[in-house]
Amino acid sequence: MDIDIKNCITAISRVVIEDGITIYFQPVVSLLSKTVIGFEALARGVDEKGEPSVGPACLFNSALPIKAQLKVEEVCLGKSLEAYKPLYDKYRDIILFLNINSNIYSRDESQIISPHQLVASYGYSPNMITLELDVEQLSKEIPFNLLRIAHEQGYKVSVDNVDGSTECAKILTRVKPDFVKLDSKIYANIGGVAEAKGELAAFAANLIRSGIIPVAKGVESEEEAVVFAQAGFSLQQGFFYADSSTGSGEKDSFGDRVSRVSAALKDRSKKNIQLLQEVFRDIHLLLKSTMTRLQQEEDGEMNRILEELIKKNSKIVSAYILSASGKQLSKRLSGRAADPLGIKLVNSAVGSDHSDSEIFVYLNSGFEKIAGTHTPDPLCRAGYNYIAGYFYKDGSRRGRILILEYVRS
Numbered sequence: 001m002d003i004d005i006k007n008c009i010t011a012i013s014r015v016v017i018e019d020g021i022t023i024y025f026q027p028v029v030s031l032l033s034k035t036v037i038g039f040e041a042l043a044r045g046v047d048e049k050g051e052p053s054v055g056p057a058c059l060f061n062s063a064l065p066i067k068a069q070l071k072v073e074e075v076c077l078g079k080s081l082e083a084y085k086p087l088y089d090k091y092r093d094i095i096l097f098l099n100i101n102s103n104i105y106s107r108d109e110s111q112i113i114s115p116h117q118l119v120a121s122y123g124y125s126p127n128m129i130t131l132e133l134d135v136e137q138l139s140k141e142i143p144f145n146l147l148r149i150a151h152e153q154g155y156k157v158s159v160d161n162v163d164g165s166t167e168c169a170k171i172l173t174r175v176k177p178d179f180v181k182l183d184s185k186i187y188a189n190i191g192g193v194a195e196a197k198g199e200l201a202a203f204a205a206n207l208i209r210s211g212i213i214p215v216a217k218g219v220e221s222e223e224e225a226v227v228f229a230q231a232g233f234s235l236q237q238g239f240f241y242a243d244s245s246t247g248s249g250e251k252d253s254f255g256d257r258v259s260r261v262s263a264a265l266k267d268r269s270k271k272n273i274q275l276l277q278e279v280f281r282d283i284h285l286l287l288k289s290t291m292t293r294l295q296q297e298e299d300g301e302m303n304r305i306l307e308e309l310i311k312k313n314s315k316i317v318s319a320y321i322l323s324a325s326g327k328q329l330s331k332r333l334s335g336r337a338a339d340p341l342g343i344k345l346v347n348s349a350v351g352s353d354h355s356d357s358e359i360f361v362y363l364n365s366g367f368e369k370i371a372g373t374h375t376p377d378p379l380c381r382a383g384y385n386y387i388a389g390y391f392y393k394d395g396s397r398r399g400r401i402l403i404l405e406y407v408r409s
Contacts, residue, residue, distance in 0.1 A: 008058040009068055015045035015054050021075055022046050023083040027254070028097065028215060028237045031229050031262050034255075038095030039087065040132065040237060041080035062103050062137065070112050073101045077115060081122050088124055095130055097158055097179075102133045105143035116149055130156040130179060135163075138171050147175060160217070164203050172212065179235075180207055181217040197227060204232035209375075222260060229265040279315065279408045280371070283387055286313065287369075287404055291391035294321070294402065302330045309404075310335035317384045317405040320348070324398040326355030337407045338380045347377065359388045363401055380407065 015021050025039040045054025059072055077098065084096045100115060119129050131150055133143075138159065150157055158179035162168050163186050172180065186200065207214045216228035219238030228236055241254055286309070293305050302321055310316045316335035323329050332346045354360050362370045369389035374380075384407050390399035 003058055003061055003063070005061065005063050008054075008061055008064060011045065011054045011058060012064075012068060012072060016071060016075055018048070020046050020048075020053065021059075021079055022050075023076075023079050025083070025087075026237055026239075027241055028095070028235055029241050029254075029258060030235055031225075031258065031265060032234045034258050034262055036094065036254075037235065038097055038130065039084075040097035041083065041099065043076040043079060043099070060099075060101060062140075066104065069101055069104050073104055074112050077118055081118055081124070084124075085122065088128065092125075093128070095128055095156070096124075097130045097132045099132050099134075099160075100146075102137045102143050102146070103141070105146040106141040114146070114149070116153060116155070119155075126150075126154040127156070130158045132158040132160055132179075132181075133175070135159050135161050135168055135171055135183075138175060139167060142171070142174055151176070158215075164199070172210070177212060179213050179215050181215045181237075184218050197231060200227070200233075201231040208232065222257065225257075225261045226264045229261055230268055276408055279406070280385075280387070283315070283385075283404060283406050287387055287389055287402060290319075290404075291389065291402055294400075295391060295393050299329075303333070306330060306333050313406075315406045315408075317380045317407060318346070319402075319404050322354050322360065322401040322403065324400065326353055326357070326360045328352040328354060329400065337384070338405075359386065359403060360401070363388060363390060374405065380405075 021043055022045075024042045024044060026042055027036040028038040028040060029035070030037045042056075043059065044052055044056070045059055047053040059076075062069075064072075077100075080096070080098055087094045088096075098115065104112060105114075115129075115131060116126070119126060131146075147157060149155075156178040157175065158181060159172060159175055159177045160181045161183045162172070162180045163183040182203075186203065204214045213235060214233050216224075216233040216236040217238060219225050219228060219236045219240045221240055224238075225236060225240055241257060290305065290309055294302060297305060306319045306321075309319055310333055314336050317338040318332055318334045319330075320328060320332040321330040328348055328350055331350060332348045332352075334346055348354070358372070359370060369387065371385065371387040373383065373385050375383050384405050386403060386405045388401055388403040390401055392399045
């Protein structure tokens with residue numbers, strides 16, 4: 001939607017002069033703790049009746065003259081920090097997500113008091129303030145000095161309206177935020193599209209692996225809330241979490257909504273754990289039975305035994321045997337779970353040294369067996385689990401290690 005900048009300037013001047021800028025707080029909810037962990041301060045212009053008159057598209061338009069942007073920033077920061085005071089005094093552990101116009105902090109003309117100085121004037125602890133910057137503004141210029149001070153003083157940083165593009169990834173690498181909030185186009189009509197749910201989960205997983213906490217913003221329905229929770233977004237915000245009434249007039253409180261979503265998440269988690277336990281039990285029995293065969297057969301039969309193993313079990317990604325010193329003794333055979341096209345991809349061969357691998361280190365620290373998870377690699381892009389254990393042959397005190405790698409589904 002095109003904005004008439006002249007009309008914007010007139011409207012902004014009016015609400016500034018008439019003290020018509022007000023702050024609304026939208027909660028950021030943790031579905032893990034079932035609590036509000038913070039609030040985003042949303043500034044809006046209102047008329048004398050308190051009705052909305054100047055929206056964010058006008059109030060924070062980057063096409064406004066720099067003097068207008070500076071004035072809006074000064075007023076909105078002051079209003080937000082003042083409105084936050086009762087929350088800070090009462091709870092002390094409620095984070096304020098403070099929206100920052102990053103455009104003006106990279107300019108020489110900027111004469112505005114910095115957010116850090118304003119926060120200090122209220123006596124707030126910096127670690128309870130999160131400076132929230134819009135990714136579109138950051139794509140034009142990044143206020144590195146502002147961010148440097150923020151990181152040094154203990155402020156948190158959030159980047160809003162992020163999508164999965166390469167451009168966004170580059171910005172996140174340079175900004176190093178603590179939180180990332182999603183752009184709505186990532187999850188439009190997310191409820192009924194399996195591929196979109198998978199992309200959403202992958203996006204959340206990548207952020208988490210990078211040390212960034214993903215936040216699902218703009219959650220408007222219980223269905224969306226559950227989908228986000230299942231994809232790894234335990235922090236959420238949106239109109240869904242505002243108190244309201246049902247069609248029959250009964251109050252549907254924030255607590256009720258969070259409890260329903262948390263229950264759905266817990267139910268899914270319970271089912272996943274049950275599935276994992278069932279698969280792990282089967283793979284563990286497979287490990288034991290294969291060890292028994294390896295003990296009974298000649299060494300020249302180890303590759304044949306592993307080949308038979310992977311042919312009979314579709315969940316096996318790969319199977320191989322190491323010596324007590326970490327040298328690979330068998331072929332590393334890939335199963336259907338890793339090689340559905342029969343390409344026979346392997347990433348190690350007979351004679352390879354595995355003495356620096358996590359599996360070998362743990363097993364040589366006194367453990368007889370170990371289990372864990374591998375991140376995606378050429379054998380299995382989706383990631384996979386492993387189980388490994390020692391077995392002994394012909395009375396030898398130096399055992400061998402059998403490793404089975406598998407998928408759960």
